[in-house]
Amino acid sequence: MTLWLLVLATIPVLPSAGQPQSCPVNINFSDGTLVHWKAYTGNNRDGNGPTAIKQEYDPSQAFPNGTIGATAFPEYNLPGISGIRVITSQGTDIFGGFPAIPTINGYAYRYSILLGSTSVAKRQASDPSNAPNSPTAIPVTGPQGGYVRGITYLISVPAGAPELPYTMTYAYAMVLENGTHASLDQPMARAIVSTPGGVIDCASPAYYLPTNGGLDSATARANGFSPSSVPTPNSSPNQGGDDVHLQDVWTKGWTEVTFDLSAYRGQQISLTFEADNCVPGGHFAYAYFALRDVCAGLQISGDTLACANSVGKYSVPSLDSATYDWSAPAGWTIDSGSNGNTITVSIGPQSGWIVAKEKNSCTLLTDSLFVHLYPGALPKAAITPRDTTVCYGQAAPLHALVTTGTEYTWVSRGLFTGERHGSIPSVPFTTDILAAPKETTDYILSIRNAGCPITVSESVTVNIVPPIRVDAGNDTLVVIDQPLHFRATSSDLFKDEYHWTPSTDLSNPDIADPIGQYGSEMSTITYQVTAIDSFGCYGTGSVKVTVARTLPDIFVPNAFTPGTASNSLFRPVCMGISSLDYFRVYNRWGQLLFSTSQIGQGWDGRIQGRLQESNAYLWILRGTDYTGRVITKKGTMMLIR
Secondary structure, eight states: OOSSOOOOOOSOOOOOOOOOOOOOTTTTOTTSSOTTEEEEEEEOTTOSSGGGEEEEEEEEEETTTEEETOOEEEETTEEEEEEEEEEOSOOBOTTTOOBSSOEETTEEOOOEEEEEOSOOOBOOTTOGGGOTTSTTOOOOOSOBSOEEEEEEEEEEOOOSOTTSOOEEEEEEEEEEEOOOOOGGGSOEEEEEEEETTEEOGGGOOEEEOOBSSSBOHHHHHHTTOEEOSSOOSSOOTTSSSSOOOOOOEEEEEEEEEEEEOGGGTTSEEEEEEEEEOOTTSSSOEEEEEEEOSOOSSOOOBSOSEEOTTOEEEEEOOBOTTOEEEEEOOTTOEETTOSSSSEEEEEOOSSOEEEEEEEEOSSOEEEEEEEEEEOSSOOOEEEEESSEEEEETTOOEEEEEEEEEOSEEEEEOSSOEESOOEEEOOSSSEEEEEEEOOSSOEEEEEEEEETTEEEEEEEEEEEEEEOOOOEEOOOOEEEETTOOEEOOOEEOOSSOEEEEEESOTTBSOTTSSSOEEOOOTTOOEEEEEEEEEETTSOEEEEEEEEEEESSOSEEEOOSEEOTTSSSSOSBOOEEESEEEEEEEEEEOTTOOEEEEEOSTTOOBOSEETTEEOOSEEEEEEEEEEETTSOEEEEEEEEEEOO
């Protein structure tokens, strides 16, 4: 069996253009109920198939025993959980993120049916992987086998020529939990077409996640499946604990399928949709189905009115194992290639027919769609540069060349100068603006062309480098011959070059961290450092250096006044000191009040936020000057309030 190779098709028929033909009543759930559909639920402990059906709901009876007026039925022997439900309002599937009612290439389905739920049952005792001596064995305490649910419509195919297609088109989407069981025991969904003589095999595949000793994820992805980011709500039956919720749910979004019943004119055909949990019962499956209300043969979806130079998308419902053949009017280009159920085309200068053919071993279907052109072609314009980066406070010139169009408009939330809109007397036409945004901003040029209702917008992003803030460090005090290591930094997001001016007494003025060393002839000097990035944006910072004519030492004041505008911090003044081992303050009882090893830090006169009383306090310190000499000092100071 193949993985979700979806199509319901019968025997070959001759290609024929679609003609109006009525679909069966409520085939697309337009009544909002299951009227005319048979429904059933069951349990597959003995395998999938007719023996799994345990509870049937007759289409000739009223709800709750029949489907007349019914909108939902519960899972078999699970009354609180819906196993079959007609969907009449839009929603989003939690695992796949796709809508509960699809719109596919412009065709909006109005209703859908949901078969199944996330409910699971315990595995069978006969499951070899659940042998009593298995380390992952789980006691069998409940129903064995999984839940089964399905719906069936008995279609009376109208009499008529078998050459005239009588088609139906449905879309499906599904959510399957991977159980890595043998293929036929995996969670699955089915689409089954039966005649009085039996099931039409080529139109009745089963759809499941493929396994080859484990999940065949490459084949699953190739057939349109993708893993969900949402873990299963059920604890794993293959794990030792009860709280293991694996991320093993796979989903497939909406896909259209068509099938042709023209070979069965005047006969009754049954159409069944079904969703089955895994046969052991521990993994779930559910599927959505929606049907079109058109039965007139193959239907091409896409715009029937277009502008020359535009790009169009056209599709037909897929056919199992089919080959596809598309043709387009002269001057058009099928950009995507023609062997697929969906094509993308570049629309040429004249109207014409789009023709699609799809063929497999069961049928040949064809349809054509005439596409008219508006009198005006699609507008065309190009902006240069496409994107640009400028410094904060600068402006970017933007140039646009219009080759097709009759009017233009510039739009942006950023500032710009130049004509904002106007008529285009002839092409080629140029329009220029000067963009001066304060932050990164998009500038959009909209072009219209008389006779074409489509507005084409071209946009360009003007990236702004934020103002560059440069920190050259704090003003500092050094002694004669003390090496001073500068460390300039920039707020710029890009790599910067640095330049110091003046270059006096610096080891290298063109790096971020030069070393300065000063003789007795220098008293003070102020440096300005400039950081420049690859776009030419720059910022500046400055630092003042005062040179003391003294030996390296640490000076400590004898008093300070906390809480005032000046002299409010008690700290040592380090001159020529390369490191401070410690600076500590004690009260007269020897209690440590403050300690630091950071040059420039000091005590603010508070303990646990409370300002201390006026009194004498002790201090000690030890540091090392730039020559390696250790300086140790102690003393007293007065806190004055």
